[in-house]
Amino acid sequence: MAVTTNKVVRLTFTTAGGKTFAITIPDPREDVDQAQAEAVMDTIIQKNVFLTPSGELIGKRDIKIVGTTINDLYDPPQA
Numbered sequence: 001m002a003v004t005t006n007k008v009v010r011l012t013f014t015t016a017g018g019k020t021f022a023i024t025i026p027d028p029r030e031d032v033d034q035a036q037a038e039a040v041m042d043t044i045i046q047k048n049v050f051l052t053p054s055g056e057l058i059g060k061r062d063i064k065i066v067g068t069t070i071n072d073l074y075d076p077p078q079a
Helices: 034-047
Strands: 003-015 020-026 055-071
Touching: 003 034, 034 055
Parallel strands: none
Antiparallel strands: 003 020, 003 055
16 A cells, blocks of 8 residues: 655647647656746647647647646555
């Protein structure tokens, strides 16, 4: 039984087909700010790195840093 904490950055883009596409990056630096995240998104869009089922990425939609805490209350006995 343990408590674990995880953090990710979720970059959400709009696609040419009008849908959204998200990239999740685990374990971000503590000092990541909005300008840095937007610069990464701009580079991804400009370089056309990803092609999604609904087309290429054409715009920035959202940036979130998401933290989760998991409290594992039960571990089955080891045989």
